[in-house]
Amino acid sequence: MxxxxxxxxxxxxxxxxxxxxxxxxxxxxxxxxxxxxxxxxxxxxxxxxxxxxxxxxxxxxxxxxDELNYIQTRLSYHKFRTDILSLTILPTLDCNFDCSYCYENNARTYMSNKTINQLINFVAVNLAGKKRFSVAWYGGEPLLASDTIWKLSQVFIAMSEKLGIDYDACIITNGSLLTAENIDKLIEYKVDSIQVTIDGPHDIHNTMRPFSCKYSMDTKSYDVILDNISSACEKININVRINIGKDNYRQLKRLLNSTKFNNLKNKINIYVSPIIPFGAGKKVNETTFPTKCFDFPSFAGIETELYEIIQQAGFSTNFDFDGSNCNCCRAICLNNYLVDPDGNLLKCWDSIGEDSGIVGHISKCPKEIPMYQNKELLKWISFNPLDNIKCRKCKFLPICMGGCPHRIIKDNVNDDYRCSVIKYNYKQMLKKLYVQSLTAETNNEYGT
Incomplete structure (x- = not known):
């Protein structure tokens, strides 16, 4: 042994x-x-x-x-499995927010009827032989194009049922349009989870994530979102993402203890994520991001404190050290694509707005082009963290799996924005996770 x-x-x-x-x-x-x-x-x-x-x-x-061989085998399984079709669909690039760090340009581009029909045909061709069809609705603000979501969902569900394929969906939204009617529609069309972002107490959030003046004279979005989440979480799973930068990280406790947010206790899941200064059209540029964004070693220094604040406030958050699946980013998986409103196929969310990130179009499946001719697609599919000698030697490979492919393939970043945050604070987080598990066992034992 x-x-x-x-x-x-x-x-x-x-x-x-x-x-x-x-x-x-x-x-x-x-x-x-x-x-x-x-x-x-x-x-x-x-x-x-x-x-x-x-x-x-x-x-x-x-x-x-041979553990490295096992990791490579698991990675290859996820990358090249043929029984899943996974699509992230952007029915529009338009957005009713003007977030201070967003890398998108809020172009008022919507999916046309022609593109909708092309997408339906693309899915019909690519569902052959699949066991699962997974869709993530994204944007822009996807619910600005809700009619497109309803139309496509209805067709996708009917296709999946006819072929005996499992269908699931989620949506990433700013939360401003989560009306009672839209929530009922999302549930009807098998959306089972919603991600919404809140970036601090009302004054901080309203500065970082205001309504665009193109859509509203009142730019304050905090109360609208919190009221919508409060209603929606009674019917559907809500994950609240809190983007953390140097401007707002000290405000987490104030957010969680605010009256409206505190009322969501035991009803939502929370996770924190560092604001990343990458992506096409980013507003946080090379000269300003040192004052706005944490690199990963620096973020690791405060992450333990942030999770402590979340737990002390009584909110649930997911955190583990389980790399047993050796799961990779979906961007490097063969049967995963992002579809923009013009029908372009991309591999990564961060490639939105990058012409160089396009790997094909829904009118012609990329796999119909020999891989050696589709150089952009080949960059993604051939990405292998085990080609990197540092990754091969790293104990955190099963969790990190080489880091974000976009930051390596497109951004050419150093380890401070590539490696998993856990590499830098694992001792504190591991101890915290164990103590948390003991608390949970005690609570269950005594029925609390």
Missing amino acids: KLSYYNITSELNTNELVLANLLSGAIITISKDSYTLIQKNTEDKIPIPLLEKLIEGRFLISDDF
Whole structure:
């Protein structure tokens, strides 16, 4: 037996460690003495029950098991599987917000009837042999083109039912148009989750994510969104994303304790994400982003504190160390595309507005063009984090899987915007996750 390369530890107290295996997702506590025995290859001195747990959690593996080969195999499975069709569809690039950091240009471009029909034909051709069809509605603000969403959803669901294919959908929206009528429609058309962004208490949010003056004389969006979420979360899963930059990171506690937001406790899920200074048409440019954005090592320094604030306020948030699927970004998967309002096919959300990011058009499937002739598509499909010597040697490969492909293929960024944040704060976050799990077990034991 040998130690897995993907074990990480965090000190729990003077005698114990929290031990996690990133390739299995298993987490246990172990005495420092026992862990020392394992490191010295003297596991025969370890009690049998503990040894069995270490083997079951893949902290200890057989001498001939090649973990890198396993990761490569799992990666290839996700990249080239043919039983799923995954589309991110932008019915419009138009948006009724004017967010301070958005990389899109709010072009008033909407999907035409011709493009809608071409997209229906594209899906009909590409659904052959699939078991699952997954759609994400995106924009712009997608609900500005709600009629297109309803029309396409109705056709997609009918197609899937006829072929016996599982269909699921989600939507990424600014939340301003989540009216009762639209919520009922989304549910009718099998949208099962909604992502909405709130970037701080009302004064901060209204500065960072105001209504565009093209759409409203009153630019304040905070109350509109919170009122809509409050109604919608009674019917559908709501994930609230909080984009964190240097202008708003100290305001998280004030947001969570504000009356309207606090009323959403136990009704929504929250996660935080750093504002990234990349993408076509970005408003945060090279000269200003050091004052606006955190690089990942810097963000890691405050992330633990942010999650502590979220938990103390009583909100739920998802966080784990499970890299067992070795799941990659969908942008590098063969049967995943983003469809813009003109019917162009792209591989990544951050490529919106980049002509160089177009890999084809729905009027002609990219796979009909020999891969060696479609150089742009080949860049994405051939991306392999294991080609990078740093990634091959990194313990966090199962979680990170090389980082964001767009930032590597298009932006050519350094590790400070590429590597997973967890690489920089795993000791604090691992200990926090373990303590949180104990709290949850205690609450369940006593029925709280």
